[in-house]
Amino acid sequence: xxxxxxxxxxxxxxxxxxxxxxxxxxxTFSSYAMSWVRQTPGKGLEWxxxxxxxxxxxxxxxxxxxxxxxxxxxxxxALYLQLDSLRAEDTAEYYCAKNPLMQASxxxxxxxxxxxxxxxxx
Amino acid sequence: xxxxxxxxxxxxxxxxxxxxxxCRASQNVNSxxxxxxxxxxxxxxxxxxxxxxxxTGIPARFSGSGSGTDFTLTISSLxxxxxxxxxxxxxxxWPPTFGQGTKVExx
Numbered sequence: 001x002x003x004x005x006x007x008x009x010x011x012x013x014x015x016x017x018x019x020x021x022x023x024x025x026x027x028t029f030s031s032y033a034m035s036w037v038r039q040t041p042g043k044g045l046e047w048x049x050x051x052x053x054x055x056x057x058x059x060x061x062x063x064x065x066x067x068x069x070x071x072x073x074x075x076x077x078a079l080y081l082q083l084d085s086l087r088a089e090d091t092a093e094y095y096c097a098k099n100p101l102m103q104a105s106x107x108x109x110x111x112x113x114x115x116x117x118x119x120x121x122x
Numbered sequence: 123x124x125x126x127x128x129x130x131x132x133x134x135x136x137x138x139x140x141x142x143x144x145c146r147a148s149q150n151v152n153s154x155x156x157x158x159x160x161x162x163x164x165x166x167x168x169x170x171x172x173x174x175x176x177x178t179g180i181p182a183r184f185s186g187s188g189s190g191t192d193f194t195l196t197i198s199s200l201x202x203x204x205x206x207x208x209x210x211x212x213x214x215x216w217p218p219t220f221g222q223g224t225k226v227e228x229x
Contacts, residue, residue: 047220059216106214109156113165
């Protein structure tokens with residue numbers, strides 16, 4: 001059974017940083033692209049970033065480009081999202097999600113973790 | 123980016139009745155469309171991909187149709203566990219984008 005377990009969310013001040021982690025199990029982690037998707041009550045679901053199975057290709061939403069960094073450690077079956085220069089509008093539930101292919105192209109989200117809440121506020 | 127518009131925002135349906143949800147893309151997305159179900163306090167769950175292919179374990183009462191810009195999710199006979207929010211998502215163009223969701227509530 002595929003399992004994705006996020007951690008690392010919390011309350012942070014504007015301009016601060018957080019590192020989200022996602023522990024994966026139940027599948028061959030390195031064979032699949034992975035993504036982060038966030039959700040707010042006002043804006044709904046928003047794709048944030050994706051990374052190919054080998055970690056060599058990454059994609060970012062314009063809203064986070066230059067501030068967030070996606071990475072993965074296939075030896076640990078782990079996905080990460082480094083969040084820097086955080087803004088109030090980054091407040092959201094952040095989900096990691098498994099994509100259907102190794103390549104991070106034409107992606108939809110096959111399985112989702114339970115989410116981790118990031119709150120940016122002073 | 124491609125804007126996905128779902129209608130209606132809320133759909134009131136009695137158990138056992140059919141529900142029809144719509145999703146429209148601002149540009150052609152071919153058949154690169156997915157549907158997700160989300161219950162309160164839970165993560166979304168993939169229902170349909172490729173506009174009409176059910177994901178693993180999804181009951182046959184869920185069906186998807188359409189291509190290009192207009193898509194439909196049909197739930198043939200609503201069960202109590204189907205009352206939820208449904209999201210569509212296109213993955214034909216970067217960035218992948220979601221609709222704002224349709225809430226299916228008990229009538």
